[in-house]
Amino acid sequence: MTNILIYIPLSLLVLFALFTVMIRNLLKAVISLAAASASLTIIMFMLNAPLAAVFELSVCAGLITVIFISVISLTKPLTPEEEILEVRKRINRYIYLPVIVIIVALLFLFIKPGLNFSINSSPTNDINVQDVIWNKRPLDILGQIIIILAGVLGVVILFKESKK
Amino acid sequence: MLVTCFTVVVLLYVIGFYYLVTTRNLIRILIALEVLTKGVTLTLILAGKMTGQIATTQSMVITLIIIEVVILAVAAGIIIGVVRHTGSLDVRKIFNKKE
Numbered sequence: 001m002t003n004i005l006i007y008i009p010l011s012l013l014v015l016f017a018l019f020t021v022m023i024r025n026l027l028k029a030v031i032s033l034a035a036a037s038a039s040l041t042i043i044m045f046m047l048n049a050p051l052a053a054v055f056e057l058s059v060c061a062g063l064i065t066v067i068f069i070s071v072i073s074l075t076k077p078l079t080p081e082e083e084i085l086e087v088r089k090r091i092n093r094y095i096y097l098p099v100i101v102i103i104v105a106l107l108f109l110f111i112k113p114g115l116n117f118s119i120n121s122s123p124t125n126d127i128n129v130q131d132v133i134w135n136k137r138p139l140d141i142l143g144q145i146i147i148i149l150a151g152v153l154g155v156v157i158l159f160k161e162s163k164k
Numbered sequence: 165m166l167v168t169c170f171t172v173v174v175l176l177y178v179i180g181f182y183y184l185v186t187t188r189n190l191i192r193i194l195i196a197l198e199v200l201t202k203g204v205t206l207t208l209i210l211a212g213k214m215t216g217q218i219a220t221t222q223s224m225v226i227t228l229i230i231i232e233v234v235i236l237a238v239a240a241g242i243i244i245g246v247v248r249h250t251g252s253l254d255v256r257k258i259f260n261k262k263e
Contacts, residue, residue, distance in 0.1 A: 003165045006165060006168075006169075007168065010168060010169065010172045013172060013176070013202070013206075014172055014175050014176070014179075017175075017176055017179045017180075017199050017202070018179060020195060020199060021179055021182070021183045021195075021196075021199070026189075026191060026192070029192075029195060030195070033195060033198055033199070036199070036202060037202070040202055040205065040206060043169075043206065043209075044209055047209050047210070047213050047218070048213070048218055049209050049212065049218055049221070049222050049225070051222050051226070052205075052209065052221075052222040052225035052226060052229075055225070055226050055229050056205065056225075056229065059229050059230075059232075059233055060198075060202075060229060060232070063233060064198065064232075064233065064236055067233075067236055067237060067240050068191070068194070068195070068240075070240070071191060071240045071243055071244060072191065074244050074247075075191070075243065075244065075247045075253060093186045093187075094186070097179065097182055100178060100182065101175055101178060101179065104171075104174060104175060104178050105171055105175055108167065108170070108171035108174055109167070109168065109171055127219055128219055129219045129222045129223060131219070132219045132220050132222070132223045133223045133226070136220070136223075137220075137223055140223060140224075140227050143227070144227055144230045144231075147230060147231055147234050148230065148234060150234070151233075151234030151235075151237055151238055154237075154238040154241065155237055155238060155241050158238070158241035158242060158244075158245055159241060
């Protein structure tokens with residue numbers, strides 16, 4: 001049953017990704033990206049990865065959307081003349097993308113160039129996620145802390161007011 | 165099912181790279197990187213499903229998401245700074261601007 005149901009979020013993911021790329025309005029593109037993240041979350045739940053799915057939903061569909069909307073509201077929108085020019089350019093630029101996507105999809109689904117995927121071992125032979133994060137990969141936690149601190153420092157430096 | 169999942173991964177890479185190459189807007193370049201990251205996340209989860217090590221790949225996905233957010237936050241700050249200085253989001257206008 002899961003095998004059949006997974007095709008719905010998979011197709012939604014591709015559709016929302018295409019919609020993100022092809023739409024002119026930046027805000028709608030960002031909302032479409034969030035919807036793609038939500039579709040990916042459903043796929044992760046179906047593939048038995050609930051913790052990563054929760055992270056994907058809360059961070060990618062939530063926080064990243066908020067950051068994008070903040071950036072869009074803080075930057076200058078296009079003037080009406082620039083917008084008309086942009087529409088013409090976008091049609092010329094992205095008209096080939098759906099065709100390329102359909103060709104690649106058909107190539108992979110029907111011709112399957114050398115693909116022979118199979119699940120080699122049972123998913124139950126793995127220990128739980130908490131054990132992996134805290135015991136098997138503790139250096140990852142250290143790296144994450146360092147990256148977050150570096151990011152905070154970077155944002156602080158970028159938005160620091162210069163003293164004149 | 166796995167072939168379909170990997171087809172979706174390849175499609176996400178194609179869409180992301182096409183967008184990254186064709187767009188000139190700084191915010192849209194970040195969106196292209198996000199689309200590519202979605203593909204990478206799905207690849208990792210599928211690799212975990214195939215090898216039976218889904219817990220290990222989940223921890224890697226969490227690390228990937230954290231790196232993604234930090235990069236996005238810093239890039240967003242840089243974009244806001246660039247727009248304040250140059251008044252444009254277009255890469256060509258920014259690099260052709262003469263002081």
